[in-house]
Amino acid sequence: MKGSVFNGFESYVEEQYGLHIWQQLIEASESECNGIYLASDTYNDQDMFSLVSILSDKVSKPASEIQKEFGIFFFKTLFSLASHHIAHIDTLFSFLRAVDDVIHVEVKKSDTSAYTPAFFYDQPSENELVMRYVSKRGMCYFAEGLIIGAAKHFETPAQISQSKCVHCGDKYCLINIKI
């Protein structure tokens, strides 16, 4: 996973829970890099899961909820990073349809062989979009948070739900967005 996501998580934790909590997470996680995450570098996925898990225990909040909140928080960072790629986009659905490309560029620009999640789309009607999230990391809640962040950014009230989820034993995650 890219260091920029860890940096984002650090900012989220500091803003939501304080610097000391982040430092405690670093101490508790015993990560190999000792909490030094360079945005352009790539780090072990397990580091993130363990940071989320420790935070979940510390603040007594489900990991899924933390991932979702982090997604909402991280949307602004992701959007600003990719703003020059998506300058022409002005609706929620067109942004979500471009997400796959945006993430692709952001991850691949420092390492072309890096693993990227994939989104596949189906639009059954004008106000309904279904996104299939495929990633070995299974961070569908984080993706859900990013979508909520995007809906806020585009000022589009949206109902977001998952009809299938790998954490419930399904083969993939289906995220339904109704506006």
Added chain:
Amino acid sequence: MSNQYKNIEPSPEETITLLTKALAREKLARQQLEMQIAKKNEVQFDSTKELLASYETAKVREIQLEFLSFLNREHIENKTIDELTKFFIENVLQLLGQHTSIVFQCKDGVISNLLTIKKDDVDWQQLELTESVQTLLNTFIPAESSTWIRTNLTSNVGEVIPFMQEPLLLALKIPQHQKVNKIILINIEHYCYSDDFKSTLAIAANQFTGIVQKTSTERMLSTNYSQLKKTLKLLKKTQQQLIHNEKMVSLGQLAAGVAHEINNPLSYLSSNLETLQDYITQYESIIDKNVTDDANNSPDFDELNFLKEDSKDLLSACLNGVKRVADIVTNLKQFSKKAGSEFSPTNLIEVIDDSLAIVTNKIKYKYDVNINHGSDNLIVEGNFGQLQQVFVNLFINAIDAMPEKGVLSIQTSRSDNEAIITVKDNGIGMKNDTITRIFEPFYTTKDDSKGTGLGLSVSYAIITKHNATITVNSSVGKGTTFTLTFPC
């Protein structure tokens, strides 16, 4: 820290504030540095972006081609439409990672050939076509052809068809022929696929529609071809029958004349034979007398000479009469034979002479016949019997066109590669309206007892079969000329 600065040593609170600020500056410095690295990475990435995009596109195309290759000639050749459809669906199911499909045929809302395959099925199964299944399936038939149509399924679908558990349906309508459509339904969990994937599915649908339509057209053409072959065979048989019937009708017309023609020699044969019988009686009487009578009593030599000479004449006349009857019978036998199709070198002059012999009885009392053979060599590749039929027909028409009397003129000639025969009468002639229709089957100007309306149309068919042509010139009140041109 040196002693001189000890007096400005910060308090612990100040230290924390300073350290916090220092940390923030460090963080900012790191962020700025990382942004610079990110920019450099991006520049580098941009330079390889197009290459990577091309690689990605090539990879996608490769996958598309790999999938679409199942529709190549090798896999679809010699398969029925049903086999092709099953093969197509099985491949699409594999690509979609799905298991359930229904396929059926539909014409004007009537469903048939209902088959299904579902998870763990080894082969396709028949699905019972109940009224509720028929009603439900009819709602899934797309209006548009050759395109996958995605539909959300409602919960009542599972009540009618229990194995349709997934929430979506992909439907494809493939038009075959005569309002018959093949409908493919695939029950899917979702339709979240990349645009490239969906486009591959669309191409496959289009390609498969083309294959089905081509196969369907080929089958129809093949069926039509065998039907045409059967019809042609029947037509040929009917044509042969018509030609024969026409010949028989002509023969019927001639029968009375022929009977008369045969009766003539028969009557003088009979009369001559009776006379000869008398002569033999007389011979016997003379011979008997000479044996029993006085030797001085000499026989009547005048009478004997008369009997001798007249007997010779009578026998010669009898032989002629017999030959005449034999000739007529031979000609009729040849004429009444069913026209075979064998062609051989045929002398048109012989055909004309034999045809004239057949109609001679109709001609000899009222008509003059002018024959002018411009060449002795009018050998063409043809069928004697068929050509005889043509000329007999032309001669009878000429006679019928001259009710009271007239002249039938027959002229033959040849050029380097053509034999030309004209048959001319100086009869009533024809109007233009009639001329344009004379070769039409069943068109006749004669009354029912005389004509079937088939004579000239059959003649035309025979002439065409000989690669020859027939043209007509006619003026009302002046007469008609038929010109036949044969390649030779």
